[in-house]
Amino acid sequence: MYAHSVATEMAKEAIKFAIRNEIKIVTAESCTAGLVSATLTEVAGASAVLDRGFVTYSNEAKVEMLGVDAGLIDKLGAVSEEVARAMADGALEKSNADIAIAVTGIAGPDGGTPEKPVGLVHFALSRKGKEQRHERRIFSAMDRANVRAATVERALVMLIESITNRGFVSID
Numbered sequence: 001m002y003a004h005s006v007a008t009e010m011a012k013e014a015i016k017f018a019i020r021n022e023i024k025i026v027t028a029e030s031c032t033a034g035l036v037s038a039t040l041t042e043v044a045g046a047s048a049v050l051d052r053g054f055v056t057y058s059n060e061a062k063v064e065m066l067g068v069d070a071g072l073i074d075k076l077g078a079v080s081e082e083v084a085r086a087m088a089d090g091a092l093e094k095s096n097a098d099i100a101i102a103v104t105g106i107a108g109p110d111g112g113t114p115e116k117p118v119g120l121v122h123f124a125l126s127r128k129g130k131e132q133r134h135e136r137r138i139f140s141a142m143d144r145a146n147v148r149a150a151t152v153e154r155a156l157v158m159l160i161e162s163i164t165n166r167g168f169v170s171i172d
Helices: 002-021 035-040 059-066 070-076 081-093 144-163
Strands: 025-029 050-055 099-105 120-127 133-138
Touching (some): 002 144, 025 081, 035 144, 050 059, 059 070, 059 081, 081 099, 081 120, 081 133, 120 144, 133 144
């Protein structure tokens, strides 16, 4: 329950800042399967700023819904910086949003390798007129539910930072 309430408070901040700055949000989620969008919609007023959410759990969904290059997935795997960036860009292109957050990772308990361990998550955030941002995190010593909860919290932090223009450079 603690992680949920922390995420909900973060979502309130993200929604508040998005409304204040008239910024529309889109999500593209793999390992969280819609939890970022669900957390945002727990907040009254989310409908004013959440344009849509893409749940792209399968590779096929990433290709069909977001336009991620299948060759990129074949070459690097779905859990990679490049695929996360392509997911964010694709979500931004296929929506009416100003900012896109994408997450792809290995929540576990299976599926990890020495190169890509359980708990590895790639985050990408794209914003119209701004450079793209990527983060790679390993949430180790956590079960599946906690990896997903930590991923939601980090995604919300990235949204808040972008909406408040921390850590982003204009490319106009």
